[in-house]
Amino acid sequence: MKAPPGEKKRVGTNARGATSARGRNRPRQLAEALKDWIAEHALQPGDRLPQEKELIELFKASRGTVREALKLLEAQDLVSIRTGPRGGAYVKDVSLERATELLGNYFFFKNLTIHDIYALRIQLEPELAASLVGVITQQDIDQLQRLMTRYDHPPQSPGEEREQRFAELAFHETLTELCPNPVLAFSCRFLIRLLKELTICHRIYERPQPKLRAGGHSYQLKLLEALRENDAHGARNLMHEHMCFARDLMETQEAEVLRQFLR
């Protein structure tokens, strides 16, 4: 036999159940308590919380409750849980991916349009471009240029069509990684994510877009030129034109797809 703990056997049927019911929504309370505990003990990202067993004693809660509370914190990306020895809950700073995902939920039922999203992209992407002047290196520019080779030619297959659209967006995502303004970077990146998730975009991205591809490629090329010359004004203007161009084409396509869909 493996592990006969306790007294004699006491199989299953322990369960004196929810003994005292100190209040409902216990896991939520515990999660809040843990947050306070983290703040009180001034835990920094990378520090480890006490292990489950200790938390059970510290907060007088069962394993299940402790686990649910930890999951709540994990869902907010405030901790990450690792398995094995030296495992447990580690304090973490919130990742870009998680923040993006959580915010995405907010817009889940909002029925955004291409117009809504581009209204912001037109304002923010030019600022993003301008913010890179003096920060971007020749290596960064080279990397961006390599990325552009994925759509410097007409697509050979319907699959490549879609892939090229995503590569174009990846170009802009790469720019956000270099941006020194965290809010601006996050916003631009999030708008791209919203675009990717719009179902209407999936339909659009499946159709041939020779003008969008060629036009976008040429704008991005000129943009890199401006960035190489530390020309913030030029970069801003080029990105603005690029966005206006893309918006107009996307909105035209949107109308066309919808017309096809309704027929």
Add this chain to the structure above:
Amino acid sequence: MKAPPGEKKRVGTNARGATSARGRNRPRQLAEALKDWIAEHALQPGDRLPQEKELIELFKASRGTVREALKLLEAQDLVSIRTGPRGGAYVKDVSLERATELLGNYFFFKNLTIHDIYALRIQLEPELAASLVGVITQQDIDQLQRLMTRYDHPPQSPGEEREQRFAELAFHETLTELCPNPVLAFSCRFLIRLLKELTICHRIYERPQPKLRAGGHSYQLKLLEALRENDAHGARNLMHEHMCFARDLMETQEAEVLRQFLR
């Protein structure tokens, strides 16, 4: 007796444990699967998910795992869970407050500056203003004007100073509530929240800002005028000037406060 389920008793000792290890992080997977299930079945806010027992059969998971997955969704504010008959997990619209809070975690350790935030406000608030044309009613304008009476006079006490700053921000928050573009509305509102949370702003808001108050008031008055006349172009320009004005004053104050702090 209450509920003698099962066959004879089958005390405890079930546990074939983590049977197949279909992959770890099972609850997370389940949560994702549930999200997909919601999308596939086109569930709308208010609709109910299957109850725990059915989910256990549907997804072949234990009760604990199902519960953890549901808790994850609840933590993301995607469902709310009720007890009792007709209880269960109900699909829910993510609240603005929750989304704001969760995103706020991301910027917690990012050390934003006034400059960072205003770089976006300058771009977005003018669009916000313009988007209201044709949407805003006379009642809305009246309400905004009532709000403005809270800072149409010099503050009488240090406490009123701060209160006036927050009332000015409330003016902009009210505008976001009328904006038809959900992304734009959220972005503007979130920037305001970031401003409110910046500790440097707390210090600035404690000092007398006669120019900021008088200038802001006059800009907002002219803005309402433009909106009343459905002048999108005018509204955009006025808001742009308003933001530039505010940014310059805030950055000046920031430098001054920092200088004082370092002394």
Add this chain to the structure above:
DNA sequence: AGATATTTGTTCGTATGTATT
């Protein structure tokens, strides 16, 4: 108003996989 049925909430015991030592 009170009884009842339904559904989530909490707790315990236990087994298993896995990473570290």
Add this chain to the structure above:
DNA sequence: TAATACATACGAACAAATATC
């Protein structure tokens, strides 16, 4: 490689909440 510590997962029973009759 073997031992070990730990998280992960499962199942069962009881408790509390709440809608319905």
